[in-house]
Amino acid sequence: MICQGGKPEATVDRTLDSKVFKGWVETDSPWTSDDETDNAKMNYVNLRLNPERYTGYTGDPARRIWDSIYKEKCIKYPSEDMCQEKKALYKLISGLHSSISVHIAYDYLLDKSTDLWGHNLPLLYDRVLKYPERVQNLYFTYLFVLRAVTKATDYLEQAEYNTGNPEEDLKTQSLVKQLLYNHKLRSTCPLPFDEAKLWQGENGPELKQEIQKQFRNISAIMNCVGCEKCLLWGKLQVLGLGTALKILFSVDRENNLNQQFHLQRNDAIALVNLLNKLSESVKFVHEKGPSAEEGIKQLRSSTVQKGAS
Ligand SMILES: Cc1cc2nc3c(=O)[nH]c(=O)nc-3n(C[C@H](O)[C@H](O)[C@H](O)COP(=O)(O)OP(=O)(O)OC[C@H]3O[C@@H](n4cnc5c(N)ncnc54)[C@H](O)[C@@H]3O)c2cc1C
Incomplete structure (x- = not known):
């Protein structure tokens, strides 16, 4: 976390509750480029003090990161004959990109002089939109991650949630x-995503390795994000996606973990x-989407008419 973009909004607040960390043993994930066993390289951050929102990280540096991610083995603009699994990887990244943009729009610095934040x-x-x-x-992406969470129900239910408090x-x-047992979610969305259709072909194992490598490269590119807060949320969410992939790739043909x-x-x-981040984005798009779309179209068409008259 050395490369800081310079804007105060982008700096991470490192205040920690003294009870939050007790220590744990990690093993390295094949889906990410970082060595998760090396605790010395990790920082502990209170995410609630650092909401994902506008940071002022814009222009060429930010665009270059997105371009490198999409160029990773040409996942951008998947062609018709590209296999489902690679299309899925593109959609996952694009969905995450949408979610980051939604969070910027949700909590934007509208007026710097008065420190006014709000929707953009x-x-x-x-x-x-x-x-x-x-x-x-x-x-x-939301459904994919939701499926991974429900798939890991047994595991997540039994996991030790030990914060020291x-x-x-x-x-x-x-x-x-x-x-995990939300009745409404289970009844309205019994199978959010059917992973059984993926990774099952003849060359499944090779494909898995290839996609794993691509994803690891994407995770490495994240280290070049030049804004601390964006790096924090970017890496966290890529690790989340890697975990979802790990869960759904760890399922056999009979659907057992x-x-x-x-x-x-x-x-x-x-x-x-x-x-959580994806569901917040879906909620905001769902609530504000139609009115925002209509309002902005009207505003822009009236501006064009005024300009023409
Ligand atoms: C990992 C990461 C995390 C970031 N986190 C934050 C943050 O927390 N706060 C903040 O203010 N800024 C953040 N940024 C910067 C932000 O994402 C934008 O890059 C920046 O606001 C400039 O936006 P832009 O309009 O130039 O387009 P960008 O969002 O930079 O998009 C670049 C190009 O990608 C394509 N594109 C855009 N959206 C999609 C999509 N959903 N699917 C497919 N293609 C797409 C378009 O061709 C677009 O021109 C982050 C950047 C990165 C790389």
Whole structure:
């Protein structure tokens, strides 16, 4: 976290509750480029003090990162004959990109002189709503991650939520159960994503390795993000996606989780936070989408008419 973009909005608040960290043992994930066993390289951050929002990270540096991610083995603009798995990888990245843009639009610095923050609906429209594919990919990524979370129900239910604060631990356990056994979610969305259709072809194992490598490269590119807060959320969410892929790749043809399957504490944190971010984005797009779209079209057409008269 050395390369800081310079804007005060982009700096991470490192204040920590003295009880939040107790220590844990990690194993390295094949889906990410970082060595998760090296705790010395890790920083502990209170995410609630660092909401994902506008940071002022714009222009060529930010664009170059997105371009390198999409250029990673040409995942951009998947062609018709590209296999489903590679299309899925493109959609996952595009969906995450949409979600980041939605969060920027949700919590934007509207007036620097008065430190006024609020919704920026034109930005939501210009970066996401105007492109139906980006909205679809946001939903795709949300359902993919939701499926991974439900698939790992047994694991997440039994996991130790140990923060050093017994009250918080009980609350966390209860919230995780509420999420995993949410009746409304289960009845309206019984199979959010059918992973059984993926990774099952003849060359499944090679494809898995190839996609794993591509994803690892994407995770490495994340280290070049030149804004601390964007790096924090970018890496966390990519780890969350890697965890979702790990879960859905660890399923055999009979839909059982592989015996070798392990989630680390950071994987679970990243997965649940990613699901939270994606669901916030879906909610905002769902609530504000239609009115934002209509309002902005009207505003822009009246501006054009005024300009013409
Ligand atoms: C990992 C990462 C995290 C970031 N986090 C933050 C943050 O927390 N706060 C913040 O203010 N800024 C953040 N940024 C910067 C932000 O994402 C934008 O890059 C920046 O606001 C400039 O936006 P832009 O309009 O130039 O287009 P960008 O969002 O940079 O997009 C670049 C190009 O990618 C394509 N594109 C855009 N959206 C999609 C999509 N959904 N699917 C497919 N293609 C797409 C378009 O061709 C677009 O021109 C982050 C950047 C990165 C790389």
